[in-house]
Amino acid sequence: MRIAEIVKEALEQTEVTDMHTHLFPGEFNDLCLTGMDELLTFHYLIAETFLWLEEDYDSFFQRPKSEQADLVWKTLFVDRTPTSEAAVGVLTVLQSLNISFDHDLNVIRSRLSQMEGSDYVQAMMKRAGVSAVVMTNNPFDPQERRHYEKETPFNRDQFIPALRVDPLLNGWENARTIINEDGYQVSEELTEHTLEQTKAFLRHWVKKMDPIYVAASLPWDFPRDKNESALLEKCVLPVCEETGLSLSLMIGPKRALNPDLHLAGDGVGIFDLSYIEYLCKTYPQQKFLITMLSREGQYELTVLAQKFRNVMLFGCWWFLNTPQLITEITTMRFDQLGMKFIPQHSDCRVMEQLLYKWKHSREVIAEILVERYQTLEDKGLVIEKDTIHRDIDLMFNVNFRNFT
Ligand code: RAT
Ligand code: ZN
Structure with missing residues (x-):
């Protein structure tokens, strides 16, 4: 061979x-998404559809999902030749399932749904x-938390939980409302007591979810103030250390660059890697899984990973x-x-x-x-x-x- x-x-x-x-x-x-309408309303394809569509953003998002999917299909697959990675991806899915292309989306929908079973x-x-x-797994999302609260059984070897903490780092105002509702007393100001209570909240969720790692996506300009770095370094990192969990850092999005696009509206910025260097140096016992969104800086990030054993790109x-x-x-x-x-x-x-x-x-x-x-x-x-x-x-x- x-x-x-x-x-x-x-x-x-x-x-x-x-x-x-x-x-x-x-x-x-x-929460378990399957089928043609979900595939077509993947936010990468929605962003691309709007490059051609003249419809108002709001009126598009008010449509039922099946109509949104119809519009994506017509715009990207029928009226035009699908060349982007996300659009070609839909065709790869169909091919892998032996479903031949048809301009009529309903034909494809029904072929795919015939395959769905237990x-x-x-x-x-x-x-x-x-x-x-x-x-x-985001403990700040009511739909997701419900499953952990009522202990929905699932195969944990196949679906491995990861505790996502972005809302804590990137929006203290909203996060603290939920932390308070969960019975931990936290104030607007990050006092010692508030930091302790926030750690208790995190420990509670580590125990409930039993995650394989803790994850945070850091916007391109993180940390924007002392509070953001304090929440990372005085709450998230100590809990990772106590529990032996690695921290996954996904760095560089520019969230809501075009908010009208909802989930599809995030962009990318260039992250200053000196903050990551500082974290890797200051916390040598902490393991960091790292990925970065910008093309710029990938070389510097690779060199950084070569210097620190506690980093896995x-x-x-x-x-x-x-x-x-x-x-x-x-x-x-x-x-x-x-x-x-x-x-x-x-x-x-x-x-x-x-x-x-x-x-x-x-x-x-x-x-x-x-x-x-x-x-x-x-x-x-x-x-x-x-x-x-x-x-x-x-x-x-x-x-x-x-x-x-
Ligand atoms: O890739 C994506 O689908 C993005 O919308 C984000 O969810 C990103 O991957 C993230 O985890 O923040
Ligand atoms: Zn993601």
Whole structure:
């Protein structure tokens, strides 16, 4: 077998741990998104649809989801040729499910819904080659908390909780209302007592969720004031330390750049990495999983990761999850870090997206790996099939499991 075939086969056979998604188990009912309307109203596609649409933002969002999906379909797939990564992704999903393209969305809707059954979620994960997904669990979201409060049972080996704390860091005013409602006395001012109570709130949620890590997305200009850094360094980090949890930092969004677009309105800014350097240096015992949204600074971030054992870079996040940028960033990471990084996560929100996000990423990463192995063989190193399987398992499972 040639190297290219072995790599392709190993990537297809290795079930991955998808270490950051917005997926939920079927037991979480409405939070578990599936089907054509959810696929088409994925916020990446909504943003793209508005590039052509003249309709008011508000009137679009007031429409029922099926009408929004109709408009996305007509705008991006019928009246135009779908060329963006997110649009091509929908076609990959259909192809993976053997559903042929039809201009009539209802035909596709019904073919897809015929497949949905009780083991649909399992079937999607299996077909996508994903053994487990890490969720995003926000204790400040009433719909999500309900499931933890009433202890909805679910398969925790397959759906791994992650405690998301953005609302705490990026909006103390709203966060403190919820913390107070939960019975912890916190004031507007971050007094010692308030910090203690906030830690107690976090400990409570760590206990309830049993997360694999704590996660926060830090906007491009974080920390904007002393309170934001105090909440991170005096509440979140101490609780991570006590509980031995790693902290995942997803840095660089410019939230609500166009608020009319709702969830689709976030942009990107350039994060000042000196704050991350400071965190890695000041808290050497704390493990940080890090991904960054801007293309700028990826090189500096890779060098930073090379200096600190407590850092694990992961994924090509959100707008960076395109073949071109995965190639660029992953190649650079191989050059600087060897195999000590996690090449990708999916960020899926809709179950079927696993099919395209992982297929596209595997294809790009296969090309990079084949080139690397071929260079090594040219230098006389014999690359065994087992080595390739071991390496792929290392990057897509073991690096994450060992680090966390
Ligand atoms: O990629 C996305 O879908 C974004 O909307 C965000 O959810 C981002 O991934 C995040 O976790 O903040
Ligand atoms: Zn995400």
